[in-house]
Amino acid sequence: MNIQEILHILACPKCHGDLTVEGNLDAPVGLYCSQCRVVYPIKDDIPVMLIDEAIPKEQFDLGSANT
DSSP: OOHHHHHTTOOOTTTOOOOEEEEETTEEEEEEETTTTEEEEEETTEEOOOGGGOEEHHHHHHHHHTO
């Protein structure tokens, strides 16, 4: 099962808003909530949907630029 197949059932655990994929669909790196402005990372193909693990979008973008 890929991320696109489950994206329609996932929601932000904080605000219950919609999520979009960060990265490309073949190699997603996170799920972004535009309402909370955070990215939930994807580790080992598993979305980490914990509020405490969410990364602010600005910080996530800076980290992506350094890799």
